[in-house]
Amino acid sequence: MSSKGISYRKMVGIVLFVLLTNTSIGQKVLFIIPYSNGDEPIMQFDIQNCSFDTICNRLKQPPPSPPAYDLTITPFGDIYALELEFGFWIEYVGKYDDMTIGRNDFHFKDASYIVVDNTVSTAFLSNNKGDILCLGNDLYKYFPKEKKWEYKGTIPLFYNNNSYHYYFYNNPHPGTLTRVENSFYFITNGERKYNNPKYRYQKLIQLDTQHVDQSKYIVDFPDTIRITGMFTIRNTCDDYTTYVAYNKYSDSSSTRILSWAFGEIDVTTGEITEICTKPDTTLRYGLAAGVPWTILDSDCIVTIDLDLDNSSGAQGKYDYTDTVGCRYDSIYLSDIDPEVFAKTYIDSLQVFFDGAAPDGTDEYLEVSNPGGLGINRHNPKFVTFINNTNDDFLPLEVAVRSIVYRNISSSPTYGERKIAFVAYSGKRQSDTAYAFINLIDDKPDAGKDTLIDLCAGDTPVYLDSLLSDDADVQGQWIGTTVQPGIFDPQIDASGLYRYIVEKDGCKTDTAEIDINVNQLPEFDLGEDTLICIGDMLELVCSIDGAEYLWQDGSITKNYMVEDSGLYILQVIDDEGCQYTDSIRVGLRQGASTEVQKDTTLCHADSLDWNDIHITTAGEYRYDTPNIYGCDSTTILNVSYYPETEVSIQGDTVFCQDDAVTLSAGDYTQYLWNTGDTISHIQVDVGGKYYLQVTDSNGCTASDSISVREIEALQISVDVQDESCYGAKDGSITIHYISGGIGEKHYYINGDEVTRGEMYADLAPGKYTVEVEDSLGCSRTEQIQIYSARSLQVSLGEDIIVEKAGTIITLNADNNFDSISYIHWYIGGEEMENTQLNYQFEPSQSTQVVVVLTDDKGCIQSDTVNITVSIIDEKTDIYIPNIFTPDGDGINDTWSVRGSDKIKETENISIYDRWGEKIYEQKHTPVSNSGTMLWDGSYKGKPVNPGVYVYYIIFKTHTGKSISRAGDITVVR
Numbered sequence: 025m026s027s028k029g030i031s032y033r034k035m036v037g038i039v040l041f042v043l044l045t046n047t048s049i050g051q052k053v054l055f056i057i058p059y060s061n062g063d064e065p066i067m068q069f070d071i072q073n074c075s076f077d078t079i080c081n082r083l084k085q086p087p088p089s090p091p092a093y094d095l096t097i098t099p100f101g102d103i104y105a106l107e108l109e110f111g112f113w114i115e116y117v118g119k120y121d122d123m124t125i126g127r128n129d130f131h132f133k134d135a136s137y138i139v140v141d142n143t144v145s146t147a148f149l150s151n152n153k154g155d156i157l158c159l160g161n162d163l164y165k166y167f168p169k170e171k172k173w174e175y176k177g178t179i180p181l182f183y184n185n186n187s188y189h190y191y192f193y194n195n196p197h198p199g200t201l202t203r204v205e206n207s208f209y210f211i212t213n214g215e216r217k218y219n220n221p222k223y224r225y226q227k228l229i230q231l232d233t234q235h236v237d238q239s240k241y242i243v244d245f246p247d248t249i250r251i252t253g254m255f256t257i258r259n260t261c262d263d264y265t266t267y268v269a270y271n272k273y274s275d276s277s278s279t280r281i282l283s284w285a286f287g288e289i290d291v292t293t294g295e296i297t298e299i300c301t302k303p304d305t306t307l308r309y310g311l312a313a314g315v316p317w318t319i320l321d322s323d324c325i326v327t328i329d330l331d332l333d334n335s336s337g338a339q340g341k342y343d344y345t346d347t348v349g350c351r352y353d354s355i356y357l358s359d360i361d362p363e364v365f366a367k368t369y370i371d372s373l374q375v376f377f378d379g380a381a382p383d384g385t386d387e388y389l390e391v392s393n394p395g396g397l398g399i400n401r402h403n404p405k406f407v408t409f410i411n412n413t414n415d416d417f418l419p420l421e422v423a424v425r426s427i428v429y430r431n432i433s434s435s436p437t438y439g440e441r442k443i444a445f446v447a448y449s450g451k452r453q454s455d456t457a458y459a460f461i462n463l464i465d466d467k468p469d470a471g472k473d474t475l476i477d478l479c480a481g482d483t484p485v486y487l488d489s490l491l492s493d494d495a496d497v498q499g500q501w502i503g504t505t506v507q508p509g510i511f512d513p514q515i516d517a518s519g520l521y522r523y524i525v526e527k528d529g530c531k532t533d534t535a536e537i538d539i540n541v542n543q544l545p546e547f548d549l550g551e552d553t554l555i556c557i558g559d560m561l562e563l564v565c566s567i568d569g570a571e572y573l574w575q576d577g578s579i580t581k582n583y584m585v586e587d588s589g590l591y592i593l594q595v596i597d598d599e600g601c602q603y604t605d606s607i608r609v610g611l612r613q614g615a616s617t618e619v620q621k622d623t624t625l626c627h628a629d630s631l632d633w634n635d636i637h638i639t640t641a642g643e644y645r646y647d648t649p650n651i652y653g654c655d656s657t658t659i660l661n662v663s664y665y666p667e668t669e670v671s672i673q674g675d676t677v678f679c680q681d682d683a684v685t686l687s688a689g690d691y692t693q694y695l696w697n698t699g700d701t702i703s704h705i706q707v708d709v710g711g712k713y714y715l716q717v718t719d720s721n722g723c724t725a726s727d728s729i730s731v732r733e734i735e736a737l738q739i740s741v742d743v744q745d746e747s748c749y750g751a752k753d754g755s756i757t758i759h760y761i762s763g764g765i766g767e768k769h770y771y772i773n774g775d776e777v778t779r780g781e782m783y784a785d786l787a788p789g790k791y792t793v794e795v796e797d798s799l800g801c802s803r804t805e806q807i808q809i810y811s812a813r814s815l816q817v818s819l820g821e822d823i824i825v826e827k828a829g830t831i832i833t834l835n836a837d838n839n840f841d842s843i844s845y846i847h848w849y850i851g852g853e854e855m856e857n858t859q860l861n862y863q864f865e866p867s868q869s870t871q872v873v874v875v876l877t878d879d880k881g882c883i884q885s886d887t888v889n890i891t892v893s894i895i896d897e898k899t900d901i902y903i904p905n906i907f908t909p910d911g912d913g914i915n916d917t918w919s920v921r922g923s924d925k926i927k928e929t930e931n932i933s934i935y936d937r938w939g940e941k942i943y944e945q946k947h948t949p950v951s952n953s954g955t956m957l958w959d960g961s962y963k964g965k966p967v968n969p970g971v972y973v974y975y976i977i978f979k980t981h982t983g984k985s986i987s988r989a990g991d992i993t994v995v996r
Contacts, residue, residue: 713731736763791807816839830865
């Protein structure tokens with residue numbers, strides 16, 4: 025933005041802001057009352073004074089059309105009416121500004137019509153573009169300019185019946201469709217109870233204009249009111265107030281309207297706050313149409329533009345972009361012409377990093393206060409400016425221009441940073457623009473430091489040719505050469521030459537070129553010379569790391585000459601420097617003779633030959649000169665066999681009574697100090713052993729090894745036998761005495777134990793004790809833990825007492841050597857008796873226990889069970905002497921009864937008066953309830969009445985037999 029003055033757009037915004045802030049509850053609201061006394065009046069309602077004035081009447085005689093059910097006002101001041109007759113009729117009424125009290129010249133002109141089924145009542149509303157929403161069971165949008173309809177969807181059923189009446193309930197009540205912020209609401213028709221026993225409350229519904237079938241129920245209204253109209257006034261860009269008109273009734277079944285009322289409603293809960301009431305019942309069908317559009321959505325637009333002329337080339341219309349190469353510590357986030365604008369008022373501006381900040385605390389926002397603004401720094405990457413002034417937006421624009429991005433990292437992360445600028449107007453209006461800062465690596469680059477090796481004879485080079493490929497071209501050289509920019513190895517000195525590159529706003533960069541001039545690999549093949557025929561002259565050049573090239577292509581370091589000629593050598597050293605020398609060789613008259621001899625010595629042997637003492641391999645010459653100066657030469661070539669080496673292999677320690685094997689490699693001959701002449705020997709005595717070997721060349725070598733015999737392991741073992749029979753409390757303790765090597769491990773039956781600790785709770789038996797040292801030498805002993813003698817005590821067999829007054833004598837027979845304690849227990853109670861016998865008279869069945877303890881504390885016991893079972897034959901056995909087997913179900917069988925002491929009849933026999941056995945039965949259980957023995961028959965036929973003899977043997981539960989005999993009479 026330039027500084028010439030406030031733009032026209034901003035001036036309009038300031039004026040509109042003043043208007044919006046002065047919107048009040050005193051606005052006039054339009055109402056239409058269908059078919060009121062033959063007319064359809066349009067009335068004006070004063071909210072503040074709760075009063076009505078008639079503007080005009082829509083005459084219905086002659087009827088112009090069906091009654092109007094709703095009015096709406098577009099943002100352009102046009103008033104439209106909605107009629108209903110098997111569809112929607114849209115009628116144009118006129119301009120809102122022409123609606124003055126007392127006018128009667130308004131005519132409702134048909135504008136459009138659409139047939140819609142199942143639409144009983146309806147409501148409609150203009151949106152902020154002048155399009156009209158028409159809502160029955162279906163939602164349609166009507167476009168007045170094009171006179172075109174568009175179906176949007178069908179609202180869901182909010183009542184649980186599909187009859188026509190429930191469709192009627194489900195429809196919106198005329199005059200109740202309204203908009204709050206970006207949401208739409210309406211109230212269903214419902215029906216009061218007095219008119220329909222299946223009454224359903226009116227419901228508040230949130231209409232979803234994008235997905236109509238997902239519209240949501242909010243709340244039911246009480247049946248003491250009926251809402252006839254609902255509209256919303258936009259007070260400011262952020263503030264809306266919704267009002268309702270409704271009839272009040274005395275109770276849910278009354279048909280009499282108490283009053284007409286007007287109030288404010290919270291559309292999120294359905295709660296109504298009453299403002300005023302009127303007794304005028306002519307308003308009972310008043311349908312609210314709302315107020316003109318004093319504030320449009322376009323009036324609440326907020327704009328922030330970081331680059332008004334888009335000179336930075338950002339992709340977003342209002343964004344800003346900048347690419348920075350090296351000055352990362354001070355980057356502005358907008359062009360010089362940012363603009364912050366709203367038609368109302370901007371209360372705050374937030375600036376923050378949107379996305380990653382890879383350099384952490386090294387990158388942040390730096391802000392300054394241009395005056396009149398509050399600053400809240402949430403953190404180094406987030407700041408809020410608060411507009412505390414009533415001025416225009418200049419302080420915020422100055423704040424935007426002053427914000428700086430800083431990155432103080434020594435090695436910043438290259439890439440884009442995204443900074444968000446968000447301007448806020450009120451609670452809901454905001455706009456966002458972004459500053460995109462792209463950090464790139466565009467620092468001065470002098471290239472890499474380089475070490476250059478040149479040869480003293482090389483041709484001159486340009487210094488720039490010595491730079492690396494990535495070096496910038498606009499730098500300067502620091503360093504003196506004879507010719508500027510050119511280095512001549514023959515006249516310029518070795519040294520450090522610096523190449524410096526500078527860029528505005530950036531630190532300089534320097535590349536150091538270290539030039540080293542290497543000297544030539546000079547050498548001398550010697551003066552020209554003569555050699556004897558048959559002789560050879562060796563030309564030698566010895567320069568480490570060099571490459572050689574002779575005149576005939578040979579590349580050896582040494583060159584043998586035997587003919588006359590010119591010999592040339594070119595040498596290139598490891599630095600690549602080159603040098604050349606030559607020698608001319610001629611032949612003498614006469615020839616030299618040469619005799620070759622070869623010999624090979626063992627390692628470290630020596631040889632004396634022609635006064636030459638030879639101790640190393642090589643060629644040894646002995647010359648005899650002739651008259652031409654050419655020698656007769658004897659050459660002795662001496663070489664040495666590789667050194668013969670021998671190493672004795674084998675363990676150097678071994679366990680006592682064991683042996684180790686000592687061995688050597690593969691040789692021709694062996695000689696041990698034991699006199700053995702084989703490659704390996706076995707020794708079982710410690711000491712030092714020597715070996716001399718001879719290889720296939722006749723050369724010898726020696727070695728020795730010391731072998732140590734480990735002292736045998738000595739241990740002692742403490743054994744504790746079992747204390748009492750069955751106690752299994754034996755123990756073993758191992759003690760080390762001597763012998764072995766290294767760490768010792770102790771084992772009992774394979775389980776490792778600790779030396780000196782008792783290995784307890786052992787059962788009698790044999791145990792293997794073992795100790796093993798780190799070499800594996802071991803000692804094993806077999807240990808016996810003896811069992812204690814088994815103690816016995818017996819009170820004899822269990823006793824059955826079948827006679828009252830019986831005295832029992834118990835004797836504790838035992839095999840104890842000594843007895844320390846004697847305890848008797850009868851029925852679990854200890855008796856005062858310390859003798860080995862005990863005498864008493866049992867009165868009931870019981871258990872007697874005797875416990876003996878010897879002097880070692882070993883305990884043994886025995887138990888005897890005493891069963892008291894005394895039989896009273898008179899009371900424990902009942903045998904009847906008469907029965908009547910006549911089939912009448914009474915006393916038809918002869919039965920005996922016995923107490924629980926009687927187990928069975930072991931045998932029963934019945935005889936007639938002649939002594940003939942007519943009945944016998946064995947082993948028949950006896951019970952208290954009676955046991956049927958005989959049915960009065962013999963061989964399947966009834967016996968004659970009379971007297972019969974019985975003989976019965978009873979057996980008790982203790983096994984005792986009781987015999988009974990007597991008479992039995994059969995009566996029929």
